[in-house]
Amino acid sequence: MPTDPLSDHTATIESLKQQMRDFISERNWEKYHTPKNLAAAASVEAAELLELFQWLTPEESSHKPINDQRFRQAVGEEIADTLMYLISLANSLDLDVASTIAAKMAKNRLKYPPEKFRGHYERPLD
Amino acid sequence: MPTDPLSDHTATIESLKQQMRDFISERNWEKYHTPKNLAAAASVEAAELLELFQWLTPEESSHKPINDQRFRQAVGEEIADTLMYLISLANSLDLDVASTIAAKMAKNRLKYPPEKFRGHYERPLD
Amino acid sequence: MPTDPLSDHTATIESLKQQMRDFISERNWEKYHTPKNLAAAASVEAAELLELFQWLTPEESSHKPINDQRFRQAVGEEIADTLMYLISLANSLDLDVASTIAAKMAKNRLKYPPEKFRGHYERPLD
Amino acid sequence: MPTDPLSDHTATIESLKQQMRDFISERNWEKYHTPKNLAAAASVEAAELLELFQWLTPEESSHKPINDQRFRQAVGEEIADTLMYLISLANSLDLDVASTIAAKMAKNRLKYPPEKFRGHYERPLD
Numbered sequence: 118m119p120t121d122p123l124s125d126h127t128a129t130i131e132s133l134k135q136q137m138r139d140f141i142s143e144r145n146w147e148k149y150h151t152p153k154n155l156a157a158a159a160s161v162e163a164a165e166l167l168e169l170f171q172w173l174t175p176e177e178s179s180h181k182p183i184n185d186q187r188f189r190q191a192v193g194e195e196i197a198d199t200l201m202y203l204i205s206l207a208n209s210l211d212l213d214v215a216s217t218i219a220a221k222m223a224k225n226r227l228k229y230p231p232e233k234f235r236g237h238y239e240r241p242l243d
Numbered sequence: 244m245p246t247d248p249l250s251d252h253t254a255t256i257e258s259l260k261q262q263m264r265d266f267i268s269e270r271n272w273e274k275y276h277t278p279k280n281l282a283a284a285a286s287v288e289a290a291e292l293l294e295l296f297q298w299l300t301p302e303e304s305s306h307k308p309i310n311d312q313r314f315r316q317a318v319g320e321e322i323a324d325t326l327m328y329l330i331s332l333a334n335s336l337d338l339d340v341a342s343t344i345a346a347k348m349a350k351n352r353l354k355y356p357p358e359k360f361r362g363h364y365e366r367p368l369d
Numbered sequence: 370m371p372t373d374p375l376s377d378h379t380a381t382i383e384s385l386k387q388q389m390r391d392f393i394s395e396r397n398w399e400k401y402h403t404p405k406n407l408a409a410a411a412s413v414e415a416a417e418l419l420e421l422f423q424w425l426t427p428e429e430s431s432h433k434p435i436n437d438q439r440f441r442q443a444v445g446e447e448i449a450d451t452l453m454y455l456i457s458l459a460n461s462l463d464l465d466v467a468s469t470i471a472a473k474m475a476k477n478r479l480k481y482p483p484e485k486f487r488g489h490y491e492r493p494l495d
Numbered sequence: 496m497p498t499d500p501l502s503d504h505t506a507t508i509e510s511l512k513q514q515m516r517d518f519i520s521e522r523n524w525e526k527y528h529t530p531k532n533l534a535a536a537a538s539v540e541a542a543e544l545l546e547l548f549q550w551l552t553p554e555e556s557s558h559k560p561i562n563d564q565r566f567r568q569a570v571g572e573e574i575a576d577t578l579m580y581l582i583s584l585a586n587s588l589d590l591d592v593a594s595t596i597a598a599k600m601a602k603n604r605l606k607y608p609p610e611k612f613r614g615h616y617e618r619p620l621d
Contacts, residue, residue: 123339123341123342123345124257124339124341124342125255125256125257125260125339125340125341126255126257127255127341128255128256128340128341129251129252129253129254129255129256130251130254130255130256130259131250131251131252132341133256133341133344134251136344136345136348140348140351140352143357143361144355144357144360144361144362144364145361145362146360146362146364148362149364151301151304151305152296152304152305152308152318153296153297153299153301153304154301154304156289156292156293156295156296156304157293157296159289159292159293159325160286160289160290160292160293162289163282163285163286163288163289163290163325163329164286164289166282166285166286167282167283167285167286169282170278170279170282170283171279173279175277175279175280178277178278178279178280178282179277179278179335182278182336183336189336192278192336192338193336193338193343193346193347194343194347194350196329196332196333196338196340196343197340197343197344197346197347197348198347199285199289199325199329200326200329200340200344201344201347201348203289203322203325203326203329206292206322207322209305210308210309210315210318210319212318212319212322213249213250213251214251214254214322214323214326215249215250215251215253215254215258215259216249216250216251217319217320217322217323218259218262218323218326218327219249219262220319220323221319221320221323221324221327222262222266222323222327224320225266226266229270231269231270234270234272235269235270235271236270236271236272236274238270238272238275
């Protein structure tokens with residue numbers, strides 16, 4: 118029995134999916150949640166996340182989320198918003214997130230073998 | 244003991260976080276993964292997800308991921324890519340995703356009480 | 370002599386570029402305006418533009434900017450913000466926008482010959 | 496008479512608008528070009544622009560578009576694509592871009608007086 122159901126060590130992806138299903142159905146918001154709208158919403162929220170960092174130097178972007186609690190909370194909320202729309206989209210498509218990520222990770226491991234890409238990343242158009 | 248470690252019913256968020264940590268450290272890619280770059284990457288991947296739906300009608304966006312297996316796989320991969328960058332960002336900030344989502348959901352429940360928002364959503368500027 | 374220097378019929382792209390140059394240099398903001406930051410800012414503003422439309426049906430998205438003056442103004446401001454960052458990026462790269470657009474349009478005309486694409490658009494992955 | 500109709504010094508915004516109107520009507524693509532879809536398309540193209548820069552350091556993002564001609568052309572094409580959708584959106588809303596930008600610039604001048612913001616920018620949440 119999990120002692121803290123809200124920790125990443127105990128929470129399953131299904132528990133997040135169920136939270137989103139309940140939230141949407143309690144409000145009858147299914148009609149807004151077409152896959153197209155959920156993809157747009159995830160994209161908008163991810164941009165709001167980026168907005169928090171857009172004028173920071175790389176160094177500032179590393180230190181500010183540690184040193185500035187209001188900034189850290191804002192970042193957390195935008196990460197949560199983006200994840201929530203992605204999870205809702207997975208719900209609407211009846212998509213298993215864990216196996217989809219595992220399959221993509223396997224593909225990425227083949228595409229970027231460590232011995233070839235250690236310490237550098239092939240940039241587009243290079 | 245989970246029979247399928249890759250299903251949403253058994254996979255914890257921590258297991259996704261660990262996969263991402265391993266992938267990055269095996270390639271020494273930490274230097275690229277500033278919070279700013281990860282936020283940009285999540286935003287770019289979410290836009291690639293939106294791109295798949297951008298010219299579809301709402302109805303097409305609901306049917307195509309069911310009827311067209313290549314499309315469904317493409318959608319799954321973009322969802323996975325976006326999630327993977329968000330999870331890496333959570334790793335880099337040492338952020339517990341499950342409790343952050345729970346806190347944001349609690350806020351949203353207060354902001355959108357079901358009895359007031361059932362069946363409709365207050366649009367910006369309305 | 371233009372009677373209204375602010376109309377699309379009289380304003381050149383150079384006049385927009387000059388406005389942006391002046392605005393930035395009056396504030397010594399050049400250090401923030403790396404090409405990377407300007408690309409991020411344009412992307413964030415374009416997402417704010419999308420946010421205004423994200424939950425609307427296609428029909429609502431056509432009627433609301435005509436019938437709702439506050440909405441129309443909000444849309445105009447987000448279009449302006451996105452354009453302003455793109456023009457600043459063109460400034461920072463010393464890029465001629467008009468000839469770049471003309472070249473891309475010529476490419477698109479070859480890619481999408483009217484006789485083949487009249488009334489329909491080839492979607493990705495179709 | 497302009498010696499080069501494609502330069503930013505001679506091209507009016509209206510000339511860009513007319514090019515887009517012709518391109519769309521020659522293909523009967525008006526049905527795809529709802530304001531919502533055009534906003535999504537502009538957002539997707541702006542993210543493709545950002546993608547080119549996402550893993551670069553600030554310094555690399557300044558030098559690469561000068562030193563790498565293939566990269567420079569790719570950046571130009573993404574700027575053009577984003578601008579083209581924004582101009583099409585302005586067309587569909589019958590919006591004068593030049594006066595909309597002038598109004599937003601006037602607002603920004605009041606919001607960011609040079610004497611107060613010279614050399615620094617107020618970041619969100621600061």
